[in-house]
Amino acid sequence: MIIVEDVYKRYRSEHGMGKWVLQGVSITIPPKVNVGLVGRNGAGKSTLLRLIGGIDVPTRGRVERRCSVSWPMGFGGGLAASLTGRQNAKFVCRIHGHDDDLQDRLRYIEDFAELGESFDEPIKTYSSGMKSRLQFGLSLAFDFDVYISDEITATGDAAFKDKAAAAFKSLSDRAGLIMVSHGEGTLKEFCKAGILLHEGRAYWFDSINEALTEYKKGLSR
Amino acid sequence: MRTSSLIAWTVWKALFLREAVARLSAKRAAWLWLLLEPVVHLVFLIVLFGFVLQKLVSNIDMGLFITTGLLGFGLARNTAMRIKDAITANDTLLTYRQVLPVDTVLVRAALEALLFTVTALCLFTGLGLLEYQVFPHNFLQVMLGFTALWLAGIGLGLILSVASQLIPESGKVGGMLLTPMYFLSGVMYPPSVIPPAYQSWFLVNPFVHGIETVRTGFFPQYHTIPGVSMGYLLGFVIFTVCLGLALHVRFATRLVAK
Numbered sequence: 001m002i003i004v005e006d007v008y009k010r011y012r013s014e015h016g017m018g019k020w021v022l023q024g025v026s027i028t029i030p031p032k033v034n035v036g037l038v039g040r041n042g043a044g045k046s047t048l049l050r051l052i053g054g055i056d057v058p059t060r061g062r063v064e065r066r067c068s069v070s071w072p073m074g075f076g077g078g079l080a081a082s083l084t085g086r087q088n089a090k091f092v093c094r095i096h097g098h099d100d101d102l103q104d105r106l107r108y109i110e111d112f113a114e115l116g117e118s119f120d121e122p123i124k125t126y127s128s129g130m131k132s133r134l135q136f137g138l139s140l141a142f143d144f145d146v147y148i149s150d151e152i153t154a155t156g157d158a159a160f161k162d163k164a165a166a167a168f169k170s171l172s173d174r175a176g177l178i179m180v181s182h183g184e185g186t187l188k189e190f191c192k193a194g195i196l197l198h199e200g201r202a203y204w205f206d207s208i209n210e211a212l213t214e215y216k217k218g219l220s221r
Numbered sequence: 222m223r224t225s226s227l228i229a230w231t232v233w234k235a236l237f238l239r240e241a242v243a244r245l246s247a248k249r250a251a252w253l254w255l256l257l258e259p260v261v262h263l264v265f266l267i268v269l270f271g272f273v274l275q276k277l278v279s280n281i282d283m284g285l286f287i288t289t290g291l292l293g294f295g296l297a298r299n300t301a302m303r304i305k306d307a308i309t310a311n312d313t314l315l316t317y318r319q320v321l322p323v324d325t326v327l328v329r330a331a332l333e334a335l336l337f338t339v340t341a342l343c344l345f346t347g348l349g350l351l352e353y354q355v356f357p358h359n360f361l362q363v364m365l366g367f368t369a370l371w372l373a374g375i376g377l378g379l380i381l382s383v384a385s386q387l388i389p390e391s392g393k394v395g396g397m398l399l400t401p402m403y404f405l406s407g408v409m410y411p412p413s414v415i416p417p418a419y420q421s422w423f424l425v426n427p428f429v430h431g432i433e434t435v436r437t438g439f440f441p442q443y444h445t446i447p448g449v450s451m452g453y454l455l456g457f458v459i460f461t462v463c464l465g466l467a468l469h470v471r472f473a474t475r476l477v478a479k
Contacts, residue, residue: 055315080239099231099234
């Protein structure tokens with residue numbers, strides 16, 4: 001269960017504080033529910049994911065994680081550019097306390113990401129699709145109660161999308177998923193519930209279809 | 222469930238390995254440059270100041286005199302400068318909740334100490350092969366001096382690492398101030414050349430105390446100026462390290478928040 005309580009967020013820029021991105025978001029995400037985040041560009045979807053994932057802190061309010069939550073996968077975050085895929089994978093295994101079964105985890109990540117020889121090349125030589133593959137494999141190598149995905153499938157090729165779909169499906173029995181995607185099909189395929197972000201506020205829908213309908217209504221208005 | 226201290230320990234180990242690999246393999250023959258840089262610097266100074274120095278410190282070999290100054294000052298400055306940029310350099314790794322900004326800072330300090338030890342050992346071995354008298358007469362005092370200089374670098378770096386995140390310009394200013402310190406720390410001249418009237422000002426610089434402690438431990442016949450005190454440097458260390466750590470605690474959320 002993840003509790004987001006009256007969260008406000010604005011970013012600091014070089015010219016002082018920016019405008020409010022989130023204004024009083026209160027949401028409770030129950031365990032083992034797949035949730036899709038919808039909203040316009042700049043509505044605060046990635047911001048909310050980062051707050052839930054704990055890699056940023058709210059300006060006001062509080063986020064409580066009563067389960068283990070993955071880091072947000074997507075956009076190449078969490079990969080050191082000068083190191084190889086394997087070195088990055090080793091680092092992530094180590095900070096999660098998997099020194100003992102490091103080789104098993106590495107093999108899993110290598111198999112899943114299917115990067116071939118590029119696994120031993122620096123991340124800066126990777127395409128965005130290759131980064132997605134690696135990140136996805138990395139987070140699947142550990143058991144989290146909730147996985148956070150920020151458009152992880154958007155840059156992948158067809159084969160990777162199928163693989164990701166299968167992985168997400170198999171996850172849904174034991175773990176929850178919170179995802180941002182602009183693909184309506186992707187959202188409908190994976191998510192049960194939906195959160196609509198609009199003008200700094202969040203609205204919960206028990207069904208993703210309702211959230212999407214409401215989202216489109218807002219667009220045409 | 223893993224305990225907090227266990228998580229911190231695994232993060233430090235992983236970060237240390239990551240930093241070491243990045244430092245030693247990022248550029249072509251990066252490890253060679255680590256060693257070559259002080260050697261070239263040393264040769265350069267000996268050529269430039271050798272003749273003058275030999276007159277000023279007639280009873281001590283000037284090669285070793287410059288080496289001790291260069292190593293001592295380099296240790297403090299490199300540690301401070303590397304630490305200052307640790308948070309920015311490891312920004313992507315803060316994606317993982319268990320990695321805190323202060324971890325990246327402390328790990329860089331540890332790596333600097335290791336690299337310094339290796340460099341210093343190589344340098345002294347090399348000088349020893351050239352038949353320099355490289356064994357210090359008071360080994361413990363030399364170690365104490367170097368350790369205090371390292372800690373002073375950590376203290377300054379801790380403060381600068383937070384300051385440069387809060388006010389980016391302060392990091393630049395801090396870096397700019399460390400460069401003239403090189404000339405004010407008695408690296409290539411003995412403090413005794415400073416007129417007695419100005420010596421009390423000269424001794425405000427904490428690095429002088431560390432470097433002179435190393436030298437008096439190294440050369441039995443070396444006479445430094447009165448007022449050089451290990452206590453002054455250790456006071457500086459305690460003050461800066463405590464202030465730096467306190468800043469990291471006080472601004473913990475600010476350092477993570479974007």
